[in-house]
Amino acid sequence: MAPYTVKWGILATGGIAQYFSKDLLADPSARGTSDVLHEVVAAASSTSKERAAEFLKDVGAGADAKAYGSYAELVADPNVDIIYVATPHSHHFQNVMLALEVGNKHVLCEKAFTVTAAQARKLVETARARNLFLMEAVWTRYFPLSVQVRSLVQSGAIGTVYRVVADNSLNCNKDHSPTSAVTFSDDSRMVNMDLAGGALLDLGIYSLTWLFQILYHLQPEAEGEKEAPQVVAVMDKYDRTGADESSTLVLHFPGHRSQGIGMTSMRVGTGVGSVQKSAPAILIQGSDGEIQVMGPAYKPLAYRVIKKSDNKSESEVPWVDMPIPIDKREGATWEGHGMFWEADEAARCLRDGKKESATLPLSESIVIMETMDKALQQGGIVYPELITTDVFDENSPLNTGRA
């Protein structure tokens, strides 16, 4: 049977749009996929039509792919099935609303889903009212390793899970002074408050991904009846812009007697120096043992299960490696990043008429945003009105490229 083919429109042409689009066009057979196929049929840049054309060429889209110099033109293209939103998080709410409301298009939106939980609720409400597919692009959830670890936990491999500790941090110091600038310039989306900068929304979301996919997603209750966490958070601010630079969240699910600690920082790294693999980034701790996952938390490729009953020392337990498949076609230049698994999920949902992904339901994306809302509030982080409003404005500068 011919694969179900999805035609993607790429909204924005930055770093992750490049990675994602190249993954879309990678040979699906390298990862064992034969039921769905992806095409990049259009891209839009708020900078210029030329920039979009250059992007399409760079990622290897077909010669007939359309280049647009505005997001509005892209969402209006009748040849596009689904829009991938790859702007900074500050722009997600307005850009996704543009695609849903004005373009009547399905959407896959990069993490963090929005800047506030109210915005996330509005997006979900709008997609449901218009019967459109919507998904937060947390690629980590669709990694074979994540699927395997969730299944191990569910099968009771480490007994009852009581605690998860997860860290996604990058040492971005320029020098040894604790108040010095980090390697990002002040206008970088990593630290610029106008672009919803800060460690939590950009990096901490992956620590929360691990806490949520184990401690929330796997709760036995049906979706909609799961227990949301109580949240206690501490944050240190980056002197130069006021964004959070180091944040630690404690999540408590008292009804399930479980706790999570999620850490993120731009001052210290998960690994020592540039060695990501110096220690596990994630510990999933149960009554009968522990699952350790090697970082980075967003791109997990090795794990091991240490059972209490094995009576082995930690060093005797081997790591299970789950590498990303390499496209070995002659002339292929792209080795794959691991974003194709989430794209395959979106394609299968469209094929099957599903309006959301069961692996990351929209109700869960909302609870995650509510958790981040609480943490940001406790940390005293206040983003500007332009990027926190939940009122859609087709002509917002966030849609027209004037912000």
Ligand SMILES: NC(=O)c1ccc[n+]([C@@H]2O[C@H](COP(=O)([O-])OP(=O)(O)OC[C@H]3O[C@@H](n4cnc5c(N)ncnc54)[C@H](OP(=O)(O)O)[C@@H]3O)[C@@H](O)[C@H]2O)c1
């Ligand atoms: N899944 C992952 O692993 C992953 C990794 C990195 C980033 N992300 C997420 O993807 C999103 C984009 O991140 P990125 O690293 O691709 O960012 P980036 O390289 O800075 O690209 C963002 C793009 O958004 C558009 N844009 C529109 N208005 C803008 C403005 N005022 N300032 C900056 N850019 C603006 C620009 O494209 P045009 O000029 O073409 O409109 C720009 O190239 C973020 O939400 C981030 O959290 C995800």
